[in-house]
Amino acid sequence: MLNKRILQSLKSYIKAGELPLMLGLLPYFLDKEKVSMELFRSRLGYSLYKKIKKRYVKKDVKDYTQKVKCTLKNPIWFMWLQGIDSAPVLVQKNYSYLKKNFGEQLIEINSENLSKYIDLPDFILNKKQENKITNTHFSDLVRIQLLATYGGTWIDSTVLVEKNYFRELPDIVIPRTLKPGNDGNIIPISSWFLKFPANNPLIVRTRNLLFNYWEKNNRLIDYFLLHYYMIIASKELDDYIEDLPPIDNSLPHYLMLEMRKRPLDVDEIKNKMKYSGLIKLTNKTITTYENDNYSRLISILETWG
CATH class of the missing domain: 3.90.550.20 (Spore Coat Polysaccharide Biosynthesis Protein SpsA; Chain A)
Structure with a gap:
């Protein structure tokens, strides 16, 4: 069963003229291995990027700058x-x-x-x-x-x-x-x-x-x-x-991915929160463990920091 986001992506690729490439990559899409789906999406994404880059790189476009409406410091x-x-x-x-x-x-x-x-x-x-x-x-x-x-x-x-x-x-x-x-x-x-x-x-x-x-x-x-x-x-x-200074975007997902795998107690969640100063979570749970894990995490946030 394909989730909504994958279906939307497939429709977008078709509308963008990527159907011939999609058919060529069909064996990757049909393979049950997760890495095959990633290769399928990556190759389509690269093709789409090249089209966008060719059309827009160095292109003169309108400046949409607006006036500042209020004074703010480090918002x-x-x-x-x-x-x-x-x-x-x-x-x-x-x-x-x-x-x-x-x-x-x-x-x-x-x-x-x-x-x-x-x-x-x-x-x-x-x-x-x-x-x-x-x-x-x-x-x-x-x-x-x-x-x-x-x-x-x-x-x-x-x-x-x-x-x-x-x-x-x-x-x-x-x-x-x-x-x-x-x-x-x-x-x-x-x-x-x-x-x-x-x-x-x-x-x-x-x-x-x-x-x-x-x-x-x-x-x-x-x-x-x-x-x-x-x-x-x-x-x-x-x-x-x-x-720019290197700020990793992989480790912040660690806690979210761990909470999908198995039940975690409060101490385990607290320890995993220490691995990164940034923690990327989600409102969209997909496994039976997540709701309970998120309830424990929310209780931690009551006193966090």
Whole structure:
């Protein structure tokens, strides 16, 4: 049984003209081994990236810079469109932890106050209203405009960050897969935790490419479109990302993956939380163990930090 995200990816690849390649790679798709599916997706992703790169690299596009609407110092952006009171318990506990440790730096973004900070183009708002832009991708558009305009740190709602670790971070952060793990990986970066100063050239170029795409198109060509454009912008800027301080994007997933495998007691969870100052979690559980493990984790967050 294929999950919804895989089905959406397959449809996107077909609409992007990748059906002939998909048929050629069919044996990998049909193989039950997980590595075969990864090879299938990786090869299709690389083909799609080459198409996007050929079309957009060095392309002159409109500048979508907006005026600063308020004065903020080192903001920490945290978004739940329906409002934090409507968020899952994990998200609420994470928000409370950040609020306790960072106070007014933490800014909740929701559908009611978004316009207080940024003005998204009408074509984006209209396509969001028409469901041509999903909530997930809308968050990409919001984060890139917030960071381009104000700078600061974007934290996905299911990302935990240890307070002392956060305070020692460099001025620019993009979690990424480091060598040799990133060899052959066309998207070695993650966007669930980003830290940039305002008007950073990588973020501004990525924002302009992403907004230009939605001004011209009515559907998302790939789930990782933001990441493709960040890689393209980085290459235009002499491999900008390669010169940034190394922040690993693999270890933050360790606790989430362990909680899928077996029941963990409170002490085990606490010990595994020490492995990384960044911890990437999820609201979407897929195994029978996860709900109980997440309940224990949430109890830990009551007194964490």
